[in-house]
Amino acid sequence: MHVEILEILDHCGPLKLTQVMYIVNVNCSILKQALVFLTKQGLVEEKIIKRDRKIYAMTQLGATVLEQFKELIEVSSLVEEPKGPYVFQRTNSLARSTS
Numbered sequence: 048m049h050v051e052i053l054e055i056l057d058h059c060g061p062l063k064l065t066q067v068m069y070i071v072n073v074n075c076s077i078l079k080q081a082l083v084f085l086t087k088q089g090l091v092e093e094k095i096i097k098r099d100r101k102i103y104a105m106t107q108l109g110a111t112v113l114e115q116f117k118e119l120i121e122v123s124s125l126v127e128e129p130k131g132p133y134v135f136q137r138t139n140s141l142a143r144s145t146s
Contacts, residue, residue: 048073048081053090053105053113061094061104085109 048071055070056062062070068078082103085091090109094102105113 048077049085050113050116052078052081052085053109056091056103056105057110057113061102063100063102067103 051071052067055067059066059070064075064078064082067082068075071078073081082091082093086093088108089106090112091103092106094104096102
């Protein structure tokens, strides 16, 4: 959920709590806990706008962490081991076992 929040803030820009809540589809108390965690980590910041209304925005550190996370996912999908019973053939390449 933390990454999903960062992705939403990256895509949509600063949002109110209720907006994030509807997009993530999670209850308010769980979302608040996640936002407190992300804020303490310096990935999200709370800003006050008109009439003491709060919005949440991703920080530069949050953008960097999200980008690195996306790169990690991309690299891990490239090196992910195939699922199922595999054996090495003489060519040292992986092949699915027929047994």
